[in-house]
């Protein structure tokens with residue numbers, strides 16, 4: 441199949457988006473929502489409603505042929521090069537479409553590709569298309585209290601039981617567990633094997649008997665992540681993803697995709713902090729001007745790095761190291777955005793008033809540090825850059 445002309449594709453995308461959403465109007469200062477939250481402060485009910493709203497849009501997009509642009513037709517895709525996906529995203533950004541919560545990239549960009557790579561023919565047929573269309577939503581059951589950066593230290597056990605398996609353990613920091621249909625779990629199947637060798641991955645139905653989800657209250661007030669207890673959870677072998685003992689490689693497939701996707705994080709809020717400086721109603725001090733100018737410059741650097749990652753993907757290269765730089769730049773931009781808001785607003789940041797664009801920033805200041813940890817901490821990203829880009833000696837393992 442030959443790819444359609446890119447201009448024609450973009451025109452089709454614009455025509456579909458025009459019917460599915462309103463054009464995005466530039467946020468004018470003092471108008472509409474002033475939320476700059478990094479983590480949403482939702483009740484369980486709101487989280488479900490918001491998930492359903494995004495899902496309805498994602499399903500319509502998939503059915504219109506724009507949901508799996510680069511995927512093969514067997515998964516409902518069009519087998520087009522990544523340049524078409526990037527072109528669609530540029531057009532989509534011009535429209536006021538529902539903002540995808542974290543569970544959507546996790547499902548479509550992390551778990552679906554991992555099942556496509558490691559799953560059996562039956563698993564691929566059952567899950568991949570359904571996850572790309574978000575008929576099924578998946579979460580990551582990776583971290584445990586003693587296994588975060590050192591993921592291979594997981595202690596959740598999966599033990600063979602006849603034709604199936606029994607899982608016991610405790611996962612933590614699981615984003616979106618209450619709305620997920622499945623969780624991809626990394627478990628230890630052979631405690632006698634070397635640390636990275638004794639692991640196996642499973643796709644756990646979140647409604648299986650023995651799975652309990654408990655929300656964790658965050659300092660932002662919401663509970664966007666959870667503890668997940670696995671107690672005598674019985675699974676058929678058809679839920680094993682990848683060969684027994686190859687769970688580490690399955691996990692690496694997920695983690696590699698995760699870093700690729702974090703480059704644009706925080707940029708909208710950085711722009712909003714610059715708008716705050718413009719609309720403060722008083723002249724900025726020298727120090728404030730310096731901090732705002734620094735934020736503008738660094739967010740440009742982050743945007744350009746994101747473009748380098750995109751260009752590498754389009755060219756078919758592996759943008760691994762640039763993706764780690766992108767994640768670091770994103771968390772740095774978020775921290776500097778918080779600093780600018782703190783400096784400009786002073787006490788207004790902490791006073792719960794009705795004044796538009798003031799108290800709302802407290803949600804950013806309290807939420808931003810979480811991204812230094814999620815998806816690989818800053819220190820782990822530094823290690824990757826030191827070892828794989830700069831070729832420095834590997835840290836002792």
Ligand SMILES: Cc1cc2nc3c(=O)[nH]c(=O)nc-3n(C[C@H](O)[C@H](O)[C@H](O)COP(=O)(O)OP(=O)(O)OC[C@H]3O[C@@H](n4cnc5c(N)ncnc54)[C@H](O)[C@@H]3O)c2cc1C
Nearest residue numbers: 580581582583588589590613614615810813814815817819
């Ligand atoms: C917002 C958010 C969402 C998350 N969502 C999920 C999810 O959906 N599913 C999931 O499984 N997990 C999730 N996590 C967990 C996340 O993956 C872990 O928190 C992260 O990997 C760090 O692990 P840890 O918290 O155990 O910290 P640790 O690994 O114990 O690290 C503690 C400190 O030591 C440093 N450190 C550790 N090892 C090294 C080293 N080798 N060199 C230098 N410094 C080091 C770290 O940088 C950190 O500062 C989420 C976390 C957050 C904050």
